[in-house]
Amino acid sequence: xxxxxxxxxxxxxxxxxxxxxxxxxxxxxxxxxxxxxxxxxxxxxxxxxxxxxxxxxxxxxxxxxxxxxxxxxxxxxxxxxxxxxxxxxxxxxxxxxxxxxxxxxxxxxxxxxxxxxxxxxxxxxxxxxxxxxxxxxxxxxxxxxxxxxxxxxxxxxxxxxxxxxxxxxxxxxxxxxxxxxxxxxxxxxxxxxx
Amino acid sequence: xxxxxxxxxxxxxxxxxxxxxxxxxxxxxxxxxxxxxxxxxxxxxxxxxxxxxxxxxxxxxxxxxxxxxxxxxxxxxxxxxxxxxxxxxxxxxxxxxxxxxxxxxxxxxxxxxxxxxxxxxxxxxxxxxxxxxxxxxxxxxxxxxxxxxxxxxxxxxxxxxxxxxxxxxxxxxxxxxxxxxxxxxxxxxxxxxx
Numbered sequence: 463x464x465x466x467x468x469x470x471x472x473x474x475x476x477x478x479x480x481x482x483x484x485x486x487x488x489x490x491x492x493x494x495x496x497x498x499x500x501x502x503x504x505x506x507x508x509x510x511x512x513x514x515x516x517x518x519x520x521x522x523x524x525x526x527x528x529x530x531x532x533x534x535x536x537x538x539x540x541x542x543x544x545x546x547x548x549x550x551x552x553x554x555x556x557x558x559x560x561x562x563x564x565x566x567x568x569x570x571x572x573x574x575x576x577x578x579x580x581x582x583x584x585x586x587x588x589x590x591x592x593x594x595x596x597x598x599x600x601x602x603x604x605x606x607x608x609x610x611x612x613x614x615x616x617x618x619x620x621x622x623x624x625x626x627x628x629x630x631x632x633x634x635x636x637x638x639x640x641x642x643x644x645x646x647x648x649x650x651x652x653x654x655x656x
Numbered sequence: 657x658x659x660x661x662x663x664x665x666x667x668x669x670x671x672x673x674x675x676x677x678x679x680x681x682x683x684x685x686x687x688x689x690x691x692x693x694x695x696x697x698x699x700x701x702x703x704x705x706x707x708x709x710x711x712x713x714x715x716x717x718x719x720x721x722x723x724x725x726x727x728x729x730x731x732x733x734x735x736x737x738x739x740x741x742x743x744x745x746x747x748x749x750x751x752x753x754x755x756x757x758x759x760x761x762x763x764x765x766x767x768x769x770x771x772x773x774x775x776x777x778x779x780x781x782x783x784x785x786x787x788x789x790x791x792x793x794x795x796x797x798x799x800x801x802x803x804x805x806x807x808x809x810x811x812x813x814x815x816x817x818x819x820x821x822x823x824x825x826x827x828x829x830x831x832x833x834x835x836x837x838x839x840x841x842x843x844x845x846x847x848x849x850x
Contacts, residue, residue: 476814476837479673483810486706501708512680514695517709565838585838603838615838616677617814620670643670644759644779644797644809647841 463488463630465499466528466555468570469518470548472538475510476616477564481532484623487639493631500528504548511536525555530626534619535565535585543573564613564622568592571610580607581655585615603651614651621649657682657824659693660722660749662764663712664742666732669704670810671758675726678817681833687825694722698742705730719749724820728813729759729779737767758807758816762786765804774801775849779809797845808845815843 467482488494502525503518510516525531533552542548552574555561563571568584571577572595582596583605592599603614604625613622624645628636640646661676682688696719697712704710719725727746736742746768749755757765762778765771766789776790777799786793797808798819807816818839822830834840 474677476673476677479670480811482706482708483668483670507711512676513713514676515711515713517701517711519707519709587836603840615836617674617837617839620811620814642781642809643811645811646797646844650840 463494463497463530464528465497465530465532466502466523466525467499468531468533468552469501469503469508469516470538470542471508472511472536472541473508473534474536474565474616475512475514477534477536477567477619480617480619481534481562481564481623483643484620484627484639487642488627488631488635491631491635493635504551511538522551525552526557528555528558530560530562531555531558533563533567533570535563535567535569535616539566539569543569549573560609560611560626562611562622562626564619565615566591568612569595571612572596576610580610581605581653582607582610582612583614584612587615598655600653600655602653603649605653605655607655620645625649625652657688657691657724658722659691659724659726660696660717660719661693662725662727662746663695663697663702663710664732664736665702666705666730666735667702667728668730668759668810669706669708671728671730671761671813674811674813675728675756675758675817677837678814678821678833681836682821682825682829685825685829687829698745705732716745719746720751722749722752724754724756725749725752727757727761727764729757729761729763729810733760733763737763743767754803754805754820756805756816756820758813759809760785762806763789765806766790770804774804775799775847776801776804776806777808778806781809792849794847794849796847797843799847799849801849814839819843819846
């Protein structure tokens with residue numbers, strides 16, 4: 463199992479952090495044995511929408527080599543969805559078994575063409591921006607359409623991490639991780655859309 | 657209002673990210689007008705416990721110049737609480753009006769002497785490690801003792817951000833931010849300890 467986390471200028475840091483923290487705990491279970499991940503971007507350093515600078519470990523790797531490609535959101539998505547270099551690179555994830563986004567990361571999955579015919583979600587403030595990219599905007603916290611899984615706004619990142627972890631490693635693994643991260647909440651509004 | 661976020665090698669990224677995302681939204685309200693923050697550390701780059709590299713904007717600034725000093729947790733705290741250079745620097749926060757930690761960040765506040773006579777909390781897996789540093793380990797999600805506010809494990813960072821935001825800017829501001837980050841949950845177990 464190999465995961466690509468896509469970072470970019472103007473991203474919302476928590477969109478990434480919740481999913482990253484949870485899903486990287488997959489490695490402790492049998493189903494996640496040999497788990498690897500890369501922090502990826504179109505440059506070797508990115509700045510989030512509040513000014514924090516992070517290093518990417520891989521610059522524009524071939525995304526078809528990953529099992530799961532994760533895209534966070536943030537104000538930077540408004541411009542980035544029109545950036546041909548970024549979107550062409552993201553299209554390389556077409557063959558990746560899982561494509562996952564939080565918040566307005568779904569606009570980027572959409573711009574890459576991955577949401578055609580799909581039900582998908584995003585931050586409730588951005589439902590109208592998502593409409594042109596998918597078949598149906600589903601107003602739910604998590605929407606799974608096959609192996610394309612989109613999440614709602616910012617804090618959904620933790621719930622989405624737990625959901626994907628449960629898909630890959632089962633309910634009991636999810637329960638263990640919830641305890642490790644001291645998370646008492648139960649995710650509502652998970653929609654399987656077909 | 658000026659906030660110092662303390663980063664260090666071996667930190668848990670989500671401990672920081674949840675609080676950071678929420679509290680930086682304070683700037684949109686009257687109570688947070690002119691909000692500034694610095695990402696601080698004892699080196700100009702830190703690596704979290706999973707390998708992600710972040711830049712600190714300020715290396716060992718005088719922490720007495722800040723109104724709120726925030727310390728995340730992570731496995732790195734076990735070693736760092738014995739690091740004299742780090743702890744001496746953190747002691748500079750003694751005069752800062754608010755000292756806030758998530759997860760095992762409370763071990764660092766404790767090592768700096770800030771929890772003497774206090775009730776405090778940490779990740780449930782680290783209650784026994786916290787005991788020597790405080791008057792009483794309170795098994796709750798958020799514990800406020802005067803202006804020393806400690807939170808439970810990892811995911812508590814979002815709840816703690818919302819709690820501190822409500823202290824500084826009121827309940828209505830907290831409600832606005834909960835909507836912005838799409839957070840449907842209600843924090844349980846907030847203890848005022850005296």
